[in-house]
Each structure stands twice: as C-alpha cells, then as structure tokens.
Amino acid sequence: MDKPIDNFWDLNLRELKQKLQDNGFEVHMAESAEAAKDVVLNDILPELKPKTVSWGGSLTLADTGLYEYLRDSDEYESLDTWDKNISNEEKHELRRQALLVDCFFTGTNAITEDGHLVNLDMIGNRVGAITFGPKNVIIFVSRNKLVPDLQRAMDRIKEFVAPVNSMRLDMQTPCIKTGYCMDCDSPKRICNVWTITEKSFPKGRIKVVLINDDMGF
Ligand code: SF4
Helix, strand or coil, rough: CCCHHHHHHHCCCCHHHHHHCCCCCCCEEECCCHHHHHHHHHHHHHHHHCCEEECCCCCCHHHHHHHHHHHHHCCEEEEEECCCCCHHHHHHHHHHHHHHHHHEEECCCEEECCEEEEEECCHHHHHHHCCCCCCEEEEEHHHHHEECCHHHHHHHHHHHHHHHHHHCCCCCCCCHHHCCCCCCCCCCCCEEEEEECCCCCCCCEEEEEEEEECCCC
C-alpha cells in the first residue's frame, strides 16, 4: 500500500467527520494545508459571502497561507489582530471587535474521537469567538490534534501545547525552563480559560476543516 500513514489517518478522520456532523458541525476534508486553503476559498467563503473577517491565534491557520490572503484581499474587511505594528491597546480593541465579525478563523488545541473541541486560552478572545459572537467560525484541525477522550485532550494541552506555546511566545513562565506545567501564578500565564465545545449551536455555525497532515502543535 502506498502512503500507509496517510491512509491510516484518512480512515480515522472519516470516522471523526461523522461524529462531528452528528454534533452539528459542518465538516470539510483536506489533504494538506494548501488544500485546506482551497476548500475555504472555493467552497466555504463563496457560500457565506462574509463582509468582515478576523482570526484567533493558530499556527495551523497561519500555515495554510490564508491569513495573508484574507489580510491583503480587497474583498473583505479584515480585523487584523495579528498586526505586529499596532499597540497592545489597539490589539485589545480589535480582539473585542472581532467577536462580531461575519467569519472568524482559528484552530483547536485538541479534538476528541467523540468530536468535541477542547481549547485553553490566555486572554479568552479565541475561545470566546468559538463560543458566541461571530456569525460563522472556521476551525482548522490537523490530524495530530486527535486524541481519544477529554482527559487525553486536557493532558495534551497542559503537558505539551501550553509549555511549547509559552516558549514560542517567550512568555517567561516556569514551564519554559522545566518543560512541564508548574500550575504557575505568573502574570504571563497562558492557561486561563478552558472551553469544551461538544456541539455546534446553531447547527453548522462552526465549520471544521479536517486536514490529513501534521500541522502546528
Ligand atoms: S499554567 Fe503556567 S507553567 Fe503551566 S503550562 Fe500554563 S503557563 Fe506554563
């Protein structure tokens, strides 16, 4: 068999797709980051016709190249909360405004085999937008985010995702020195708000793009 690993994941992602659909999520499949971008541009956005777009922290989203595309497009008004040239105050205000956009893009920290999205935020703007506010949410989910259940999702996030994210963002939290969570009281603590999204309400508001590739962390 050619590409047994991709084949393995394809079978698992197809099962996950069914679970997600049963939970009211709209689901799209893509074989790569580039294909995920194509799915959004060719299938999802022409249907939604959003006027305003924004995004929350996600390396997987960044890896699709969609961020630059949307940011530079004349077709949409984008609220660029990733703009490195604006002040923290401006960024904070944009994050608040982003809760009312037509289409919000992000990733997930983990997804369970039952089709539940599990996330942990520092500020809460990303999980806030997933939960309520934007008319539509598009979530990129690469295959390496799939875990068996909620406990494994939370373990994955606290034992791996959060320390690595702290390191990526130079957060000066204890975990960047130990490599594991110290349940810190640091002012830079990035672990403040958990969400578990079991179902999409209203049905179809959250659109999941499952990607048969390892992306982000
Ligand atoms: S609680 Fe603190 S030490 Fe633990 S992972 Fe989060 S930032 Fe790091």
